[in-house]
Amino acid sequence: MKWGVLVFPGSNDDQDALWALGEILGQDAVALWHKDADLKGVDAVVVPGGFSYGDYLRCGAMARFSPVMESVGRFAAEGGFVLGFCNGFQILCEAGLLPGVLVRNRSLTFICQRVHLRVENAATAFTRLCREREILEIPIKHGEGCYFADDETLGELEARGQVLFRYVDSQGEATPQANPNGSLGSIAGVMNARGNVFGMMPHPEHAVDPAVGGCDGQKLFRSLIDHLERGVRQPRLAAADGRP
Amino acid sequence: MGAPAPVTVEAAAEHGLTADEWQKICTILGRTPTGEELGVFSAMWSEHCSYKSSRVHLKSLPTTGPHVLQGPGENAGVVDIGDGLAAVFKIESHNHPSFIEPYQGAATGVGGILRDVFTMGARPIANLNSLRFGAIDHPRTPHLVRGVVSGIGGYGNSVGVATVGGEIYFDAGYDENILVNAFTLGLVRRDRIFRAAASGVGNPVMYVGSRTGRDGIHGASMASAEFDEDSDEKRPTVQVGDPFTEKLLLEACLELMESDCLVAIQDMGAAGLTSSSVEMAGRGGLGIEIDLDRVPQREEGMSAYEILLSESQERMLLIANAGREKDVKRIFEKWDLQAAVIGHVSDDGLFRARWHGNEVVRIPVEPVSTQAPVYRRPIEEPKNLNEMQELSLADVSEPPDCDDVLRRLLASPNLCSRRWVYRQYDSLVRGHTVVGPGSDAAVLRVKGTRRGLALTVDCNSRYCLLDPYVGAVIAVCEAARNLVVSGARPLALSDCLNFGNPEKPEVMWQFQQAVAGIRDACVALGTPVVSGNVSFYNETQGRSIPPTPMIAMVGLLDEVSRCLAQGFRRAGDIVALVGRTREELGGSEYLAVVHGRVRGAPPWIDLGFEKRLQGLVLEAAADGVLHSAHDVAEGGLAVALAECCLASPDRLGARIELEQSMRADVLLFGESQSRILVTFDRQNWPRLRDRAQREEIPVQAIGEVGGTRLEIGDWIDRSVAELAEIWEDALERALRVVA
Amino acid sequence: MTAKVYVTPKRGVLDPQGKAVANALHALGFAEVDDVRIGKYVEIRLGGSPSDVSARVRDICEKLLANQVIEDFRFEIGDDGVKPR
Amino acid sequence: MTAKVYVTPKRGVLDPQGKAVANALHALGFAEVDDVRIGKYVEIRLGGSPSDVSARVRDICEKLLANQVIEDFRFEIGDDGVKPR
Numbered sequence A: 001m002k003w004g005v006l007v008f009p010g011s012n013d014d015q016d017a018l019w020a021l022g023e024i025l026g027q028d029a030v031a032l033w034h035k036d037a038d039l040k041g042v043d044a045v046v047v048p049g050g051f052s053y054g055d056y057l058r059c060g061a062m063a064r065f066s067p068v069m070e071s072v073g074r075f076a077a078e079g080g081f082v083l084g085f086c087n088g089f090q091i092l093c094e095a096g097l098l099p100g101v102l103v104r105n106r107s108l109t110f111i112c113q114r115v116h117l118r119v120e121n122a123a124t125a126f127t128r129l130c131r132e133r134e135i136l137e138i139p140i141k142h143g144e145g146c147y148f149a150d151d152e153t154l155g156e157l158e159a160r161g162q163v164l165f166r167y168v169d170s171q172g173e174a175t176p177q178a179n180p181n182g183s184l185g186s187i188a189g190v191m192n193a194r195g196n197v198f199g200m201m202p203h204p205e206h207a208v209d210p211a212v213g214g215c216d217g218q219k220l221f222r223s224l225i226d227h228l229e230r231g232v233r234q235p236r237l238a239a240a241d242g243r244p
Numbered sequence B: 001m002g003a004p005a006p007v008t009v010e011a012a013a014e015h016g017l018t019a020d021e022w023q024k025i026c027t028i029l030g031r032t033p034t035g036e037e038l039g040v041f042s043a044m045w046s047e048h049c050s051y052k053s054s055r056v057h058l059k060s061l062p063t064t065g066p067h068v069l070q071g072p073g074e075n076a077g078v079v080d081i082g083d084g085l086a087a088v089f090k091i092e093s094h095n096h097p098s099f100i101e102p103y104q105g106a107a108t109g110v111g112g113i114l115r116d117v118f119t120m121g122a123r124p125i126a127n128l129n130s131l132r133f134g135a136i137d138h139p140r141t142p143h144l145v146r147g148v149v150s151g152i153g154g155y156g157n158s159v160g161v162a163t164v165g166g167e168i169y170f171d172a173g174y175d176e177n178i179l180v181n182a183f184t185l186g187l188v189r190r191d192r193i194f195r196a197a198a199s200g201v202g203n204p205v206m207y208v209g210s211r212t213g214r215d216g217i218h219g220a221s222m223a224s225a226e227f228d229e230d231s232d233e234k235r236p237t238v239q240v241g242d243p244f245t246e247k248l249l250l251e252a253c254l255e256l257m258e259s260d261c262l263v264a265i266q267d268m269g270a271a272g273l274t275s276s277s278v279e280m281a282g283r284g285g286l287g288i289e290i291d292l293d294r295v296p297q298r299e300e301g302m303s304a305y306e307i308l309l310s311e312s313q314e315r316m317l318l319i320a321n322a323g324r325e326k327d328v329k330r331i332f333e334k335w336d337l338q339a340a341v342i343g344h345v346s347d348d349g350l351f352r353a354r355w356h357g358n359e360v361v362r363i364p365v366e367p368v369s370t371q372a373p374v375y376r377r378p379i380e381e382p383k384n385l386n387e388m389q390e391l392s393l394a395d396v397s398e399p400p401d402c403d404d405v406l407r408r409l410l411a412s413p414n415l416c417s418r419r420w421v422y423r424q425y426d427s428l429v430r431g432h433t434v435v436g437p438g439s440d441a442a443v444l445r446v447k448g449t450r451r452g453l454a455l456t457v458d459c460n461s462r463y464c465l466l467d468p469y470v471g472a473v474i475a476v477c478e479a480a481r482n483l484v485v486s487g488a489r490p491l492a493l494s495d496c497l498n499f500g501n502p503e504k505p506e507v508m509w510q511f512q513q514a515v516a517g518i519r520d521a522c523v524a525l526g527t528p529v530v531s532g533n534v535s536f537y538n539e540t541q542g543r544s545i546p547p548t549p550m551i552a553m554v555g556l557l558d559e560v561s562r563c564l565a566q567g568f569r570r571a572g573d574i575v576a577l578v579g580r581t582r583e584e585l586g587g588s589e590y591l592a593v594v595h596g597r598v599r600g601a602p603p604w605i606d607l608g609f610e611k612r613l614q615g616l617v618l619e620a621a622a623d624g625v626l627h628s629a630h631d632v633a634e635g636g637l638a639v640a641l642a643e644c645c646l647a648s649p650d651r652l653g654a655r656i657e658l659e660q661s662m663r664a665d666v667l668l669f670g671e672s673q674s675r676i677l678v679t680f681d682r683q684n685w686p687r688l689r690d691r692a693q694r695e696e697i698p699v700q701a702i703g704e705v706g707g708t709r710l711e712i713g714d715w716i717d718r719s720v721a722e723l724a725e726i727w728e729d730a731l732e733r734a735l736r737v738v739a
Numbered sequence C, D: 001m002t003a004k005v006y007v008t009p010k011r012g013v014l015d016p017q018g019k020a021v022a023n024a025l026h027a028l029g030f031a032e033v034d035d036v037r038i039g040k041y042v043e044i045r046l047g048g049s050p051s052d053v054s055a056r057v058r059d060i061c062e063k064l065l066a067n068q069v070i071e072d073f074r075f076e077i078g079d080d081g082v083k084p085r
């Protein structure tokens, strides 16, 4: 399948995403320049990590106005699959494609380390190859990854199974110590209600190669590949979601 | 700040120029200089840019070798790493600015060294930093540490270059003068290296990057002046870094270098537009004429003097092929940057600057460097040296409980975990990092090949204080050793020589001794010096820092998959100590922490033996025989063993037996050089032992990996978990003080 | 004209920076400090007719300067020179 | 009482944030924007006698809130409730 990786001024992990998809997973992966509205007919879009526009005002605040993001908005509205990692997650939140917002880490410092994530919903296009409550090891590297949303939104996210990953300890417990940045509900990644837009602070593209950082990140990409290649156009909705 | 008038020898003095230097200037020009010209000379002839006190000594350093593609003299050094690729690297200091404004000082230091590397056409892939702060309980230290560390991270993380290692030490000798040395390594195709020599008379000189503001006017001279109370007056010169613009500049420059528009390019660092113009013209033996009114400016009403000497960050000066201006502009516009033609290359060998229609600078370029002052400053061995080196073990009381000593050492700020620091650095971006911060050296893979690069920066300034020659030898050897225990063959180094006031004979003696030590070690180990930087005047109110010759070394692995880290890997492995333990304690961390004394001669070292030892371990690593390797350094054998447990992915312990050939504290905590701990499968022991015997290198099997405790003879018995408890957050705890 | 924009964290939204500053102040002996909230202060120099300037500035705040999930904003518009420093 | 503190980049000191926001606004079609400077706005609720409160707040700004190498600050002190929102 064909993947597009957005490139904003200040994107840093765009090359890592292209490497992971192209070199490691053997996918057709192209870069999509921010000034360019054309998505080149990709099946899925990755909004990569980095410091788009320097993240000077608020993380991700400026990227959403670029021509490419307008196209991504339309793409998502038509059911297209969009994944945001780190800065990409922040951009998707700022753009309103995902609920909530990411604020300064509780520690007020940038944190780069491996974390354990627990799969909270394995019945999605992004996690279908994971086991329910499986624990993945994937690195984080961010200064503003503390997930925040109002109680009502949080309630909905939980009820509809839109929380896909939580920070946990090696035993799979979501303890305060295992929550690196103070995210509400230890939330590490969320999906939109429709199930086609997903964002997470950790970097799966940095966990696809045993030589550097392990392979757990591959599960995410492979899940979506699996989902799309079986031609399942409509993402299966979360189990917790009552609707058909 | 305008041009000071009238221009007299007094004005020159205010610019830090001596009467002789003033005379030289008048002779070179055949007249008295304009205020702008005086500013140009004072910058170009500052210690920072001219190396006037260090040059005579630096000349003795070995700078060539079969794999050296570019030695000192360009923006950074370049070595061949095979597969048609080259590594470009350099270390540089940003000490004074970081003391005045830790965050911005450190951040702009990283920005500057990044530009030195990508200006040569290389894509930066890794940063290191080497830091020295005052005593950890000094009221100002926590504030400085937090500022510097977040500044390094804030800039490097944002630009998207991984920070994969470094050093941080605390010593009261740096209370009033911290050290912030930044290193960058980049990769370039060896047939695409760019140099900064002007060529092609009539070619346009173009300015790219941020606009020019009143930032850091006279930073170059500031870095060359001692601190005193009125340093506060110098504060407005502190620059603010803009990593976002740097990232755009990096991408735009690399894209430009893929085109055929570019003749030469040079970053605007110290003394900004002035030094970049003069250096480019000088290297090409040509002239440069620029029109200051065409320089993009951030503020109204800037004087010619300010435009010439501004040290605004994130700017580059380049020479394009005539007729290609539009193509250059198109590339920079793509990256939302401006490029402006501000002058051209001339054949008259002059640096000329016009402003508001007048020629304000007209300086023959060649004499600025060839006739730059060179000082052979007086040298004198410090009076108290012999006294400092005296140490008799007899009056070092033997501690009752070595187990307790080990725990105290593991909690000491100079030996505890650095995680709090490197956790704030993105060590992963761009996916090269095979071994990140926390081992002896960082190991990076070279994508598209089987190779890897290992990087480290080292210096024990306590050794250097007690004996600058031996201290410098040890710094080079330890750097090489750190590469070897990572499985890498040492290639070359970049040095950053941080010293006090060169006008003091004792300081100059320390400098001369240190350079001699670096020279001898480099010759013995076959690691030339390909780039570096000198930082003098690290002195406040007459008190100079301990001599600190920082050594950043780069090594090569032919098979990156064979790289090693220091943590124990497999239960049942044999732990062997390669090398010899001598009965010495001079300058050790143990002596300082437990007995509160900094004295004695630094550890004995034999360069021939060191070379053979490294060869032995390198061979074993290349054979894939070793599972882990770690050199024995500060804290001695016991601390090194503890580090092997603490760095072990599964926190494996070990059971160690040492024959007691000497006092227990000396045996466990002495810092004898040329010692390496290795682990391997039992079946490989005979092979390693025989090889060592052939090389006449002592090697003993001292124990076995396994369990969850570290046991050393009857002296030490602790669970690794407990040691981790003590060691892991000690730094954070010590710094958790309100700034 | 100059627009002065104040962006403040919404009540009930975590403000780790404000909390850290408050703690630091207590540690420094400023016991009287009850609460600290940290926001942004933005000065925008802009032309255009005074009539619709306020509409434009509101637009700027909503589009870019404030994230209304977590932040409130308010602004004043004055003519230049009166910028106290 | 509430102290309102305004921390602004010193004149002449580069303000990368402001620069980036100004560029973004131009891209968004706010051509009338000439210049943007971004600083901090801090609200401190504190007790203590009104008399010396201003001295204390100045002290707080100098010690913690403003980095006087690159920033200026000013503040107003008002009693609570009158905070326009």
Ligand SMILES: Nc1ncnc2c1ncn2[C@@H]1O[C@H](COP(=O)(O)OP(=O)(O)O)[C@@H](O)[C@H]1O
Pocket (backbone or CB within 6 Å): B048, B049, B058, B061, B071, B072, B073, B074, B075, B076, B077, B090, B092, B116, B269, B495, B496, B497, B529, B530, B531, B532, B533, B534
């Ligand atoms: N201690 C040293 N050892 C070797 N080379 C040095 C040393 N100090 C400076 N150099 C070389 O001298 C040249 C000028 O140094 P420097 O002024 O730091 O470069 P830049 O102007 O790019 O910052 C560089 O090529 C640098 O590598």
Ligand SMILES: [Mg+2]
Pocket (backbone or CB within 6 Å): B075, B115, B116, B267, B269
């Ligand atoms: Mg340079």
